[in-house]
Amino acid sequence: MPVVFVAASKLPTPFAQFTMHGFLEEATGREHVVLSLGDVADGAPVLGRLHSECLTGDALFSQRCDCGSQLEAALQAIAREGRGVLLYLRQEGRGIGLLNKIRAYELQDGGADTVEANERLGFAADQRDYAMCLPMLEHLGVQSLRLMTNNPRKVKALTDMGITVAERVPLHTGHNPHNKLYLATKASKLDHMMGNEHQGEADRA
Numbered sequence: 001m002p003v004v005f006v007a008a009s010k011l012p013t014p015f016a017q018f019t020m021h022g023f024l025e026e027a028t029g030r031e032h033v034v035l036s037l038g039d040v041a042d043g044a045p046v047l048g049r050l051h052s053e054c055l056t057g058d059a060l061f062s063q064r065c066d067c068g069s070q071l072e073a074a075l076q077a078i079a080r081e082g083r084g085v086l087l088y089l090r091q092e093g094r095g096i097g098l099l100n101k102i103r104a105y106e107l108q109d110g111g112a113d114t115v116e117a118n119e120r121l122g123f124a125a126d127q128r129d130y131a132m133c134l135p136m137l138e139h140l141g142v143q144s145l146r147l148m149t150n151n152p153r154k155v156k157a158l159t160d161m162g163i164t165v166a167e168r169v170p171l172h173t174g175h176n177p178h179n180k181l182y183l184a185t186k187a188s189k190l191d192h193m194m195g196n197e198h199q200g201e202a203d204r205a
């Protein structure tokens, strides 16, 4: 997937001053971002996260999901470590886009779960692919990750493209009464690992 690097700048945040790297996915026009901290090209496994865009959770404080809290926990964990990468991937709504996600939420308000809602709209449960990550990680010189995720599909996607996942770091945060069913459905239908693992460093954020 042709992804070109466009520019990099400083990004001061409450957690650390990251470097922000901007990339363009030429075929789709999607604009992806990586926040990096420290020397991530020295060959040692890098604490990292592939974060799928969730406008409602990341920017609008939605409690329907755990995205905003995971984003914050991941950035805090990277800041604590002084080294890491967060790939902010523009694949909103597990790849169906913002307006279709709102359609899916409407169906969920009527009783469907997150997977059934996607399927009723004619989409697969999860339409994401992670091919754009390889050129972005190559650009940064990252060969091996300690990946903050509960999603085994992300581990497999990276491994299949030749990136070593040296460790999976669980990221359990942001649970509330509004996303209880959503998180349970992710575990039962989307293979997410939602508990009983050792507490990861990102969970402590």
Ligand SMILES: Nc1nc2c(ncn2[C@@H]2O[C@H](COP(=O)(O)OP(=O)(O)OP(=O)(O)O)[C@@H](O)[C@H]2O)c(=O)[nH]1
Residues within 6 Å of the ligand: 050, 051, 052, 053, 054, 055, 065, 066, 067, 070, 091, 092, 093, 094, 095, 096, 101, 104, 105, 114, 118, 148, 149, 150, 151, 154, 171, 186, 192
């Ligand atoms: N279609 C759809 N997308 C959703 C819904 N809730 C959250 N999302 C999207 O799901 C993506 C986040 O995926 P999650 O399944 O929460 O987590 P993950 O990224 O697969 O796994 P983790 O690395 O463990 O966080 C974001 O793109 C959200 O916009 C929903 O009900 N329907």
Ligand SMILES: [Zn+2]
Residues within 6 Å of the ligand: 054, 056, 057, 058, 065, 066, 067, 068
């Ligand atoms: Zn979300």
